[in-house]
Amino acid sequence: MTRHAVVLGAGIAGLAAATTLAARHDRVTVVDRDTAPTGPTARDGVPQGRHIHLLVPGGLQRLESLLPDIADDLAAAGAGIIPAPEWRFHMGGGRVAARDPSLRITGATRPLLEQVVRDRVRALERVDLLQGWSARDLVTTDDRATVTGVRLQSEADPAQERHLDADLVVDATGRGSAAPRWLADLGYTPPTEERLSVGVHYTTRLFDRDPADLGGARNVLVDIPPGQRRGGVALAVEGDRWLVTLMGMLGERPPADLEGFAAYAGSLWVDDLHRIVDGATPVSEPARHAFPAFAWNRYDRLDRMPGSFAVLGDAVCSFDPRFGQGMAVGIAEAIALGEVLDAHGPATVGPRLAEASLPVVQDAWDLSSGAVLAHPEVEGPRPLAWKATTAYLQHVLPVAHRDPEVADALIRVIGLVDRPQALMHPRTMWRVLSGSLGRDAAPSAAA
Ligand SMILES: Cc1cc2nc3c(=O)[nH]c(=O)nc-3n(C[C@H](O)[C@H](O)[C@H](O)COP(=O)(O)OP(=O)(O)OC[C@H]3O[C@@H](n4cnc5c(N)ncnc54)[C@H](O)[C@@H]3O)c2cc1C
Structure with a gap:
């Protein structure tokens, strides 16, 4: 046997x-x-495979532990392995200043x-x-x-x-x-089954990519701020192409026609995606996907x-x-x-x-539902722990726009490298506190 x-x-x-x-x-x-x-x-x-699928840093690290050198195989097949300094990650009203090159995502379809x-x-x-x-x-x-x-x-x-x-x-x-x-x-x-309804819609297209686009950035995220319903992501993928996904939540649907797609990109709170899409040559038909709700069995x-x-x-x-x-x-x-x-x-x-x-x-x-529940229209439980975390993040984010150490700590948590409690490390909390008080990189923390 x-x-x-x-x-x-x-x-x-x-x-x-x-x-x-x-x-x-x-x-x-x-x-x-x-x-x-x-x-x-x-x-x-x-069916979701026509839309952006990137492995966050914690996913790529774990995959490499199972399949050693898989990043090399991906690169040999034409995929990008994209370090944090090449991302333009817009969330919380600014660009997160991550710079740790060991934080890498995949750039592939x-x-x-x-x-x-x-x-x-x-x-x-x-x-x-x-x-x-x-x-x-x-x-x-x-x-x-x-x-x-x-x-x-x-x-x-x-x-x-x-x-x-x-x-x-x-x-x-x-x-x-x-x-x-x-x-x-x-x-x-x-x-x-636990559910959280979000009414997310994706529309995705591939475009030709000029390596000089956006100063050579290979990943762009425009998060959806509370009070708004629109966002998007662009990822440099194999074959010198941009995979651009526009997103809507709470029933908002990004259009599929090229003109509407570009106009939607132009309506976001940051114009990065519009700069990619406007006048670019599409090299695929649009694909659409609806994701009604988180579901946890x-x-x-x-x-x-x-x-x-x-x-x-x-x-x-x-x-x-x-x-x-x-x-x-x-x-x-x-x-x-x-x-x-x-x-x-x-x-x-x-x-x-x-x-x-x-x-x-x-x-x-907790990370993703917590962010979604920051949208007041989303129905779901908002316990005290969520309120405390959300309040703390409102201090972390503005500091992460200026302080790369806090930005890297944030990305390690969002990217599932570190557990969320890492953001409560005394050194990180001190930098967040001093940054919030307008004294960036307090001398004792910067040592
Ligand atoms: C629009 C969209 C974008 C996403 N973007 C990302 C992203 O950027 N990064 C990320 O990490 N995740 C992303 N995800 C989530 C990701 O797709 C899934 O979490 C991941 O694919 C889960 O993998 P899985 O193997 O469990 O399921 P799946 O990838 O769905 O694979 C299930 C497999 O089971 C097979 N199958 C189904 N039923 C049967 C059956 N009865 N018998 C035999 N075979 C069967 C299917 O053919 C399929 O091959 C995204 C999801 C969506 C909807």
């Missing part, structure tokens, strides 16, 4: 999980309903990013990719206590079914995961799950995409999966993984 793990879903979280499992199982089969394109083109199973990661994972000796098959149901022992496999259905011929035996099944099928239904069908309580609150079954990635929690957290959180969960299996084996992997990954999911949720 060999030990066989099955990962459902070959998105970023599934590929990261397969990497973790390949170091611990004799065989790993990654199942996806899509058949991956041979080149870096968008695919149906990941999602199809290229996924292709490079997929190629690395497929090259692992123990990993097979089974494409064109959709997960239908879990198979369990008679007492339903342990998952022993999964039933699949062919995408090409729905009458065709097959069954894979497995010692471990990991669900990484994304936001549409059927795991809550599978658990209910097996007699388990499904997770409750609270597996961490379940008392019971069948053994040898775990869930990760967007199947657990999908965050407002404007904050670029989803892939990084999925990768962090994949790393936690390995730690849980090493410490406890597969029998209790589901609840233990939910518990082990709770800090990173909670941090990402």
Whole structure:
């Protein structure tokens, strides 16, 4: 008997999980309903893939720990690895002065990013990719206590079914995961779902890029300030192109026609995106995407799950995409999966993984939902802790526009490198306090 793990879903979280499992199982089969394109083109199973997908610094760092030298592979495939000094990050009424070059993001389209990661994972000796098959149901022992496999259905011929035996099944099928239904069908309580409605809409186009644009900057973020509904991001991607995503929230929809797109970019509180788009040559059709709400399946609150079954990635929690957290959180969960299996084996992997990954999911949720709740029109709970954090951030942001040390500390938190409490480090608090009082870089702190 060999030990066989099955990962459902070959998105970023599934590929990261397969990497973790390949170091611990004799065989790993990654199942996806899509058949991956041979080149870096968008695919149906990941409709969000036509829009900006960057790995924040904490995501890239974690991916490199799973797949050493992946940044080199990405660069060799034409992607950028973009350090903080090349960003123009506009939030809180100014430009964040980050300068630490070790804070890096990816500059690639999602199809290229996924292709490079997929190629690395497929090259692992123990990993097979089974494409064109959709997960239908879990198979369990008679007492339903342990998952022993999964039933699949062919995408090409729905009458065709097959069954894979497995010692471990990991669900990484994304936001549409059927795991809550599978658990209910097996007699388990499904997770409750926490939601936060944001009504976000994306419109994205590719444009030719002149490397001299915006002084050579390769990433621009124009955040949506409270009281407004419009923002956007531009990312320099492979092939000397700008991937420009315009965003609206609370139902605001950026237009798709070129003239309307440019006018929308021109209506933002900073004109960087308009400078890129105005008069530039589009090299793609527009793509649109609606993201109605954050959704968190609270597996961490379940008392019971069948053994040898775990869930990760967007199947657990999908965050407002404007904050670029989803892939990084999925990768962090994949790393936690390995730690849980090493410490406890597969029998209790589901609840233990939910518990082990709770800090990173909670941090990402608090950061992005916290920012969204600063918009008074958004409906949701605003507990005392949120009020205190929001009040502190109102001091951090203006100082981060002038003080690179505070800016780097802020980016490390937003980029999921450090936990939010790092912003409460006495040195950072001192700089924030003295900066707020108009005494930037107080002598004792600058030493
Ligand atoms: C518009 C938009 C922009 C975003 N931008 C960013 C960003 O900049 N940075 C970032 O980190 N995150 C971003 N995200 C979030 C990111 O897309 C997700 O968090 C991330 O892709 C989650 O990965 P996943 O592997 O869990 O799910 P997915 O990437 O959705 O992959 C799920 C996979 O499962 C497969 N699948 C689905 N059902 C089945 C089934 N029944 N059987 C077999 N296979 C199945 C699908 O084909 C797919 O391959 C964005 C999201 C949106 C909507």
